[in-house]
Amino acid sequence: MAVGLTLIFGVMRVVNFAHGDMMVWGMYLAWMLSTRAGIDPYVGFVACAGALFLMGWVTQRLLVDRIVNAPHEMQILLMLGVALVLENAALVAFGPDPQRVRSPLRAATIWLGPVFVDVARLVTFALAMVLTLALYLFLTRTDLGRTMRAAADNAYGALVIGTDVRRVYAAAFGIGAACVGAAGALVSPILPFQPAGGLSLSVASFNIVIIGGMGSLPGAFLGGLLVSVAESLGAVFLSPSMKELVSFSLLIVILLFRPAGLFGKTAA
């Protein structure tokens, strides 16, 4: 199930501590849309993506932009600050209790061959696949997408040939955040969420991104599969509360042995 969503994470290369917290905000936006305005999250995810795009763009323009050339530690601290603000703003605004978005699709179930699947999961999966494919096509086929990959490869080189690198960065950050927002909205009917959940979502996505090797699509796919299978196995064989333990341990092992991912180039 997580595979489709995690694909989205996989393509993003921005090392972003606030990643999971942005996703939580996407979930809460979907929740607000559905409880206040009665909009189903499967429609509302577009709005969530838009809102998160703005959030990402502003974060990049206002904050990250100023310290792109500062030492790496400063960027980490900055994103840690952003994550703290986002997580606790959600805590203040929505309270600590877990929420879940109700969707009519949730109740419906269908037989898919021999397995019994509820429609909500199926729709989430399908939409996630579509979004991922769209992102992939965007990155490989459009001018902006190509520029983005060029800037990621060699910012100086891109600057030399006349790219407005800062704008490209802002767009990348925005699109990344939009993906996370959409992902958050899409899983909101399936996964209960709470403000404190941001960190474990961040860890899950780091796991996948790192396993898959930054920016490699097949890697992300396999990484997502591996992580979700490992986590489900952990939940089955250990107690459900130990599920997180599995993902953190996995993170440690991955960091140590394959920091460049299973499919990436060897560590620089």
Place this chain on the structure above:
Amino acid sequence: MKWLAAAALLVLLVLPAVLNSYAVTVFIFIFFYAFLGQAWNIVGGYAGQLSAGHAAFVGIGAYASALLSVQAGLTPWIGMLVGGLLSAALGTVVGYLGFRFGLRGFYFVLLTVAFAEVCRIVALNTDAVGGALGYYITFTGDPWQFQFQDNRVYYYVALGLMLIATGIVAGIERRRFGAYLIAIREDESACEALGVNTFRYKMLAMIVSSFLTGVGGTFYAFYLFSLQPAAVFGIPLSVEIIIRPIVGGAGTVMGPILGSFILSPLAEASRVYFGQGGWTGAHLIAYGLLLIAVVLFLPQGAYPALRRLWARAAR
């Protein structure tokens, strides 16, 4: 400068005589977090290895000395050292893995966070240490068990801890070891090229830092008398530890102390002020904003900026 420090110390020594109990408590937190910040400063400030999982060391030290005291009757004055050693052992593991495998920057941060979270989840799921309910110490008021009727004793213990850690950091800074650490922070490859065994010095910094932090865990346990996995191993505590040296000036002797004198009263005030309205996360939002502001406008921290002002005024 020396005279100023001596005068400040003298004031701090006589202060409890005139303060009320609440103000003493605030000062205890200032000293305690300055102490933890100072311990972090060695590896995070001087060596530039950002550990975002220092709460793990506090937690291990706290649980170790509390369990030893309650179950085995061992005095926390010794348990303190046991807790410190256990934390140092974990620090050695984390440091060895992180440094041997060459994890830098962001990857090292993730590694330390992951270790702290693993500790938290294990504590949460181990019934022998209270599990999710937490672990409680009954108050007896026995000084041998690190329990004092009078809040002012804690004041002097916390002050002592802070001064010891500051002494250690000042000592490190003056020695070759400190110079190596700063060199590693500034340019590790160049440092290695000059023949410095960077791995060894990073390890040493990590071990000293985690030992001190573990010792601090004992103070935490026997000042608050209750240990919750989420509180002693959680990210928020790690943030509390990191943010003071950074605001005050990471990699300076006075930074963590200055940072704690700025932040601890602010944190206390916002907790009192917002806590009543159920705005539990508010002071962490303030921390986040402050962190962003410091990174953008005062990346060196407050202490170096103050020194520049001082120097300009002296001229």
